[in-house]
Every structure is written in C-alpha cells, then in structure tokens.
Amino acid sequence: MKNHSRKSHLILIFILIFLRISEACHPIDKQALLNFKKLITYDPSSLLKTWIPQTDCCKSWDGISCDFSSDRVVNLSRPGVFSDDDSPVDTFMSGTLSPFLGNLSFLQVLDLSSLKSLKGSIPPELGKLSRLNYMSLDSNNLTGSIPNTFHKLYQLKSLYLNNNRLSGSIPQVLFRNLTSLSNLGLSGNQLSGPIPSSIGNLVTLTNLDLHDNNLSGKIPETTGQLKNLVYLDLSENQLHGKIPQSIGSLSKLVELYLNGNLLTGNIPSSIDGLSSLQYLRLSENELTGSIPPSIGNLPRIRSLIFENNRLNGNLPATIGHLTTLNDIYFSNNMFTGKIPSSLGNLKNLQSLDLSRNQFSGPIPSQLIKLQNLQELDLSFNPLGLEKIPVWFQKLHLFRLLLASTGLEGELPKWLSSSSLASLDLSSNSLTGKLPSWIGNMTNLSFLNLSNNGFHSSIPDEFKNLTLLTDIDLHSNKLSGNLKSIFSKTSEFARGHYNTIDLSNNMFVGPIDENNGDEPVMEFLESLILSHNPLRGNIPKSLGKLSYLEVLELVGNGVTGQIPEELASAKTLKTILLSKNSLSGQIPGEVLNLEYLQNFDVSRNRLRGKIPGHKSVIPVSAFLGNPGLCGAPLPPCKNS
Ligand SMILES: *[C@@H]1O[C@H](CO)[C@@H](O)[C@H](O)[C@H]1NC(C)=O
Numbered sequence: 001m002k003n004h005s006r007k008s009h010l011i012l013i014f015i016l017i018f019l020r021i022s023e024a025c026h027p028i029d030k031q032a033l034l035n036f037k038k039l040i041t042y043d044p045s046s047l048l049k050t051w052i053p054q055t056d057c058c059k060s061w062d063g064i065s066c067d068f069s070s071d072r073v074v075n076l077s078r079p080g081v082f083s084d085d086d087s088p089v090d091t092f093m094s095g096t097l098s099p100f101l102g103n104l105s106f107l108q109v110l111d112l113s114s115l116k117s118l119k120g121s122i123p124p125e126l127g128k129l130s131r132l133n134y135m136s137l138d139s140n141n142l143t144g145s146i147p148n149t150f151h152k153l154y155q156l157k158s159l160y161l162n163n164n165r166l167s168g169s170i171p172q173v174l175f176r177n178l179t180s181l182s183n184l185g186l187s188g189n190q191l192s193g194p195i196p197s198s199i200g201n202l203v204t205l206t207n208l209d210l211h212d213n214n215l216s217g218k219i220p221e222t223t224g225q226l227k228n229l230v231y232l233d234l235s236e237n238q239l240h241g242k243i244p245q246s247i248g249s250l251s252k253l254v255e256l257y258l259n260g261n262l263l264t265g266n267i268p269s270s271i272d273g274l275s276s277l278q279y280l281r282l283s284e285n286e287l288t289g290s291i292p293p294s295i296g297n298l299p300r301i302r303s304l305i306f307e308n309n310r311l312n313g314n315l316p317a318t319i320g321h322l323t324t325l326n327d328i329y330f331s332n333n334m335f336t337g338k339i340p341s342s343l344g345n346l347k348n349l350q351s352l353d354l355s356r357n358q359f360s361g362p363i364p365s366q367l368i369k370l371q372n373l374q375e376l377d378l379s380f381n382p383l384g385l386e387k388i389p390v391w392f393q394k395l396h397l398f399r400l401l402l403a404s405t406g407l408e409g410e411l412p413k414w415l416s417s418s419s420l421a422s423l424d425l426s427s428n429s430l431t432g433k434l435p436s437w438i439g440n441m442t443n444l445s446f447l448n449l450s451n452n453g454f455h456s457s458i459p460d461e462f463k464n465l466t467l468l469t470d471i472d473l474h475s476n477k478l479s480g481n482l483k484s485i486f487s488k489t490s491e492f493a494r495g496h497y498n499t500i501d502l503s504n505n506m507f508v509g510p511i512d513e514n515n516g517d518e519p520v521m522e523f524l525e526s527l528i529l530s531h532n533p534l535r536g537n538i539p540k541s542l543g544k545l546s547y548l549e550v551l552e553l554v555g556n557g558v559t560g561q562i563p564e565e566l567a568s569a570k571t572l573k574t575i576l577l578s579k580n581s582l583s584g585q586i587p588g589e590v591l592n593l594e595y596l597q598n599f600d601v602s603r604n605r606l607r608g609k610i611p612g613h614k615s616v617i618p619v620s621a622f623l624g625n626p627g628l629c630g631a632p633l634p635p636c637k638n639s
C-alpha cells in the first residue's frame with residue numbers, strides 16, 4: 001500500500017513534469033503575447049513568425065524567456081537592428097501596443113525599441129508590470145502622453161521612450177517612487193510643460209536625457225540632488241531662467257548639455273563642484289555675465305562650448321589651468337579685453353574658437369606653445385592685427401580663420417609651406433598680388449580671401465590646388481581670365497568644387513562653352529560670378545551640373561539666350577541673371593524647375609510671353625525687359 005502510493009506519487013510527479021516540459025508557457029502570458037501579435041499589422045522581417053499558438057512560448061518563441069521556477073515570461077525583447085555577425089539588419093514592425101502586455105506580471109525586461117512604426121499610445125496597463133526593471137520603447141512612432149501609471153514601476157532601472165512622438169507633460173507623480181531608476185531617456189519627443197521638481201527623488205539616476213522636446217519652465221533646483229548623475233542632457237528645449245547654483249553638487253557628472261534653450265543669467269560660480277566634468281555645452285542660450293574664475297577648477301574638462309550667448313567681460317586667466325582641455329568654442333559672445341596669455345598652457349588644446357567677440361590685440365605670443373592646436377578662429381574681433389604674427393608658422397594648424405581682424409599688406413610668404421586645409425583671411429585690407437606660391441598650399445580645401453584688395457590675375461599655379469573644394473574671392477580687384485580656376489586639377493573626387501564665388505571683381509570671360517563638362521565641376525553646388533565683365537554666352541553645358549543649386553550671373557554683360565539646357569540641372573533653387581543683355585524667350589522648362597525659389601532676369605532684353613509657372617516669382621524679377629509680357633507682367637497684346 002505504502003509502496004503503491006509512492007509509485008503513483010512518482011507517476012503523478014512525472015506526469016506533472018512532463019506537462020510542464022510540454023507546455024511551460026503560462027496561459028495568461030500566452031494570451032497576452034498572442035494579443036500583442038494580433039495588433040501587429042505588418043512584420044516584414046517576420047520577427048514574430050515563431051509565435052505560433054500551438055507551441056510553447058517559453059521554448060520556441062523568439063525574443064521570449066521564462067523563469068524556470070515560476071514558468072512565467074520574464075523577458076520580451078524584439079528590438080530592431082539585429083547585429084547579425086558584422087552586418088546589422090534593420091528591422092521594422094507596425095501596429096499598436098496591446099494593453100494585454102500589462103498581464104505579463106512577471107516581466108522584467110520589455111524591449112520593443114527601434115521597430116520604427118509601432119504607433120498609437122502607450123497602454124496605461126504597462127504600469128502593472130511591477131517587476132519590470134528594463135523598458136525600452138524608443139525609436140518608434142508612439143503618440144499620446146507618458147502614462148501616469150508608470151509611477152508604480154518602482155523596480156525600474158532603465159526607462160527609454162526616446163525618439164517617438166510623445167506629447168503632453170511629464171507626469172509629476174512619475175518620479176515620486178521610481179527609486180531604482182538609473183537611466184531615463186525621453187529625448188526626441190514633443191513633451192511640453194516643466195520638468196517636475198520631483199525629479200530630485202530619483203537619487204540613483206546616472207543618465208538623464210530629455211533633449212529635443214518642448215520642455216519649458218526652469219531647470220529644477222532639485223536637479224542638484226541627483227548626486228549619481230554621470231550624463232545630463234536637457235538641450236534643445238524651451239527652458240528658461242537661470243542655471244541653478246545646485247548643479248555644482250553633481251560631482252560625478254561627466255557630460256552636461258544645456259545648449260539650445262532660453263537660459264539667462266550667469267554661469268554659476270558653483271561650477272567648480274563638477275569635478276568629473278569632461279564635456280560642457282551651454283551654447284545657444286541667452287547667458288550673460290562673465291565666466292566665473294572658479295571654472296579653472298575642472299580637473300577633467302575636455303570641451304567648453306559656450307558659443308552664441310551674451311557672455312561678456314574678460315576671459316578669466318584661470319582657464320589656463322585647464323590643461324586637459326581639447327576644445328574651446330566661445331564664438332559669438334560679447335567678450336572683451338585681451339586673450340589671456342595663460343591659454344598658452346593648454347598643451348592639449350586642439351580647437352580654439354574665439355570668433356565674433358570684442359577681443360583686442362595683440363595675440364599673446366605664449367600661444368606658440370599650443371603645439372597640438374589644429375583649429376584657430378579669431379575672426380571678427382577688433383584685434384588690429386596688421387600682420388599675421390610670424391610665430392604662427394610654428395603652429396601646426398589645419399584651419400586658420402582670421403576674417404576681419406585688421407590684417408593689411410601682402411600675404412606672408414611663409415604660408416606657402418603651411419599644411420593648412422582651411423584659410424579664411426576675408427574682410428581685411430590685404431593687398432598685392434595673389435602670389436604664385438599659393439599653388440604650393442596643396443592641402444587647401446577651403447580658401448576665403450573675399451573682401452580684400454587683391455589685384456592681379458589668378459596665377460597658373462592655382463591649378464595645383466588639387467584638394468580645393470570651396471573658393472571665395474569675391475569683392476577684390478582680381479582680373480584676367482578664369483582658366484586656372486575652372487580647369488584646376490583634382491585628386492579624384494576629392495578636390496572637385498563645391499562652391500565658387502568670384503563675384504565683384506574684374507574677371508573677363510567668356511565662360512568656356514565646355515565649362516560644365518570639366519570633371520572638377522561635377523559636384524558644384526554654387527557658382528557665383530556676378531559683377532564681372534565676363535560677356536559671352538551662358539554655356540549650355542552648365543545644365544550638366546547635376547548638383548547645382550545656385551547660379552548667379554548678375555551684371556556680367558552676358559548675351560544670347562537663356563539656354564533651355566539649364567533645366568537639366570534639376571537641383572537649381574536660385575537663378576539670378578539680371579542686368580545682362582540676354583535676349584530671346586524665357587525657356588518654360590527653366591522657369592518650371594521643381595525646386596526654384598529665387599529667379600531674377602530683370603533688366604535684360606528678353607521678349608515674348610512669360611511661360612506659365614508654379615513658383616511664386618515677383619513682378620520685379622521680370623521688369624526692365626521691354627519685350628516681355630504675360631503674368632505677372634501685364635498680358636501680351638495680341639495673344
Ligand atoms: C532577461 O534579460 C536580461 C537583460 O537583457 C538578461 O540579463 C537576462 O539573462 C534575461 N533573462 C532570461 C531568463 O533570459
């Protein structure tokens with residue numbers, strides 16, 4: 001009897017185990033998952049093909065894992081972009097999120113990120129997933145607001161809802177009880193209203209990303225309680241008011257981005273509390289006052305980006321203590337005084353951009369110690385330089401920008417042996433010839449010498465600038481023909497022109513008929529030759545420039561017809577041909593170019609009816625052509 005009962009017990013256990021093996025999936029979980037699948041309307045990469053009702057969700061369903069002891073689904077993850085060996089496969093799914101997912105009450109991981117087309121709102125039922133520690137629904141098309149119920153997800157460590165179309169405000173209750181949260185990503189949505197001050201409760205938070213929303217109000221003072229923060233990004237919102245003094249308590253913070261808001265007031269002097277900070281971006285705000293000298297106590301800082309504010313006063317000499325700095329971007333503020341000589345101590349500095357301020361000269365020669373400097377932009381400062389300091393040749397710059405800094409006289413010859421890739425000396429009073437040794441600056445890809453007094457022809461050696469892609473020589477007194485510019489050599493596609501501006505000089509034409517066939521012109525986007533006595537015709541071959549967006553030939557004395565072949569340059573947005581001697585009719589194809597925005601043929605000798613066109617072109621664009629008629633000009637007499 002005893003034996004028999006033990007035997008039947010064993011059989012029973014065996015049967016139970018067998019049953020479990022054959023079907024571990026809990027019926028509630030299975031129903032929830034099948035309901036999720038039902039609301040997926042399109043699954044082109046068959047992410048759910050193994051989710052077959054007759055099979056065991058714990059065993060054979062991709063993206064599902066169960067817990068052995070409870071037999072409940074703990075992980076549901078079908079994110080897009082699978083790294084299949086070395087080539088990632090971009091995946092996609094459309095449909096809405098089933099409220100049944102809220103019945104997966106043992107779920108710990110829910111990852112339905114990067115599926116791109118999950119839409120509709122986030123079901124409030126997901127707030128029932130009280131065991132959840134990871135939720136990612138980012139990079140979908142979800143709308144509506146963040147459910148209030150999420151405050152119950154008190155085991156949650158990571159919540160990512162980035163890159164959807166969520167709107168409404170962040171619920172104040174959300175942060176009340178999420179005491180385990182360490183990663184919160186809500187960026188790239190349309191969330192509005194203030195950042196709830198309850199955010200200060202999330203004391204375990206290490207990463208907080210709310211950038212690119214419509215959040216308004218002030219940065220809560222309570223942000224200073226988030227002592228574990230490593231990454232804080234509140235950029236690209238509508239936040240206003242001051243940066244709270246409390247921010248200085250964030251001693252673990254490595255990256256701080258507050259750019260692109262409406263922040264006012266000073267940079268807080270508490271900034272020196274950010275002892276782990278490496279990247280600080282405060283650009284595109286309305287910050288005022290001077291930089292606090294305490295900034296000199298940031299022992300790890302690599303990047304200071306303060307451009308486009310209204311900061312003023314002298315730069316504190318303490319910046320020279322920041323020997324870990326790689327980048328300084330302070331452009332477009334109201335800084336005054338001299339450039340501190342202590343900047344010469346920044347031995348790791350690679351970029352120094354102090355352009356568009358009110359710095360006065362001279363440039364401290366201590367900067368010669370910046371042997372890692374690659375980019376120096378001091379443009380648009382009243383530096384009164386007169387000459388580029390000779391010691392600049394000891395630097396190893398790739399980019400040198402000294403526009404409007406009071407330079408005079410001729411180009412210094414030492415430039416010929418520099419390895420500069422970008423040189424901008426525009427808007428100065430440079431004179432003399434464009435020297436033939438300019439052809440030795442073979443690493444140049446960007447050259448801006450506009451708004452100076454250079455008077456010569458373009459030397460033949462110019463052709464040797466095989467990497468040059470952008471050239472701006474407008475508003476000088478340059479003369480001669482354009483051959484060495486248009487028939488420049490290039491090193492394969494690198495060195496094909498991108499933009500050319502030679503306007504307001506005394507260059508003579510005609511423009512070579514085959515200009516548009518030159519390989520070096522193939523990728524040209526902008527050709528501006530206005531106000532030069534070019535004469536001749538507009539070459540038909542310009543129509544072959546399939547990237548051309550801007551063509552400006554104003555006041556060039558060109559004759560002949562507007563070639564209808566121009567209409568083959570489908571990307572054209574701007575065509576300005578006024579003040580010439582063009583004759584014949586306006587080709588309808590040109591006037592109907594798909595992207596045409598600016599068109600002006602006024603003051604020519606064009607005739608006939610203006611072809612019908614979709615883009616709104618003002619009357620003024622056609623005036624001064626006695627033979628033209630039809631809308632927007634008065635109707636033609638006998639048509
Ligand atoms: C669930 O997912 C987490 C995180 O992706 C992973 O560490 C864990 O091993 C998974 N659990 C099971 C049972 O697969």
Ligand SMILES: *[C@@H]1O[C@H](CO)[C@@H](O)[C@H](O)[C@H]1NC(C)=O
Binds near residue numbers: 100
């Ligand atoms: C699961 O969730 C849905 C919707 O939230 C509900 O209608 C259903 O009754 C729940 N229970 C079970 C056992 O599926």
Ligand SMILES: *[C@@H]1O[C@H](CO)[C@@H](O)[C@H](O)[C@H]1NC(C)=O
Binds near residue numbers: 116117141
């Ligand atoms: C997201 O939704 C908008 C509006 O319904 C739609 O235009 C867009 O194509 C959708 N994007 C994706 C990736 O499904």
Ligand SMILES: *[C@@H]1O[C@H](CO)[C@@H](O)[C@H](O)[C@H]1NC(C)=O
Binds near residue numbers: 151
């Ligand atoms: C807050 O979290 C604790 C666990 O940390 C939990 O026991 C409690 O129910 C939660 N309270 C609310 C109102 O969600």
Ligand SMILES: *[C@@H]1O[C@H](CO)[C@@H](O)[C@H](O)[C@H]1NC(C)=O
Binds near residue numbers: 167190192
């Ligand atoms: C977000 O702000 C932008 C710019 O201020 C505005 O154009 C847009 O309508 C706002 N969107 C919402 C959903 O509030």
Ligand SMILES: *[C@@H]1O[C@H](CO)[C@@H](O)[C@H](O)[C@H]1NC(C)=O
Binds near residue numbers: 417418419420440442
């Ligand atoms: C151009 O740049 C390369 C790589 O930066 C450098 O090795 C070379 O010396 C430079 N050439 C000239 C002419 O300066």
Ligand SMILES: *[C@@H]1O[C@H](CO)[C@@H](O)[C@H](O)[C@H]1NC(C)=O
Binds near residue numbers: 427
């Ligand atoms: C050259 O510099 C002038 C200002 O000095 C600027 O207006 C122009 O846009 C610059 N050209 C290019 C191609 O950047």
Ligand SMILES: *[C@@H]1O[C@H](CO)[C@@H](O)[C@H](O)[C@H]1NC(C)=O
Binds near residue numbers: 413416417437440
């Ligand atoms: C320019 O390069 C040529 C050829 O390499 C050389 O003979 C000449 O001395 C160089 N000119 C200058 C000013 O460096």
Ligand SMILES: *[C@@H]1O[C@H](CO)[C@@H](O)[C@H](O)[C@H]1NC(C)=O
Binds near residue numbers: 439462463
């Ligand atoms: C530079 O151009 C001149 C004139 O076109 C040419 O004679 C010379 O060989 C070129 N120098 C180099 C280094 O290519």
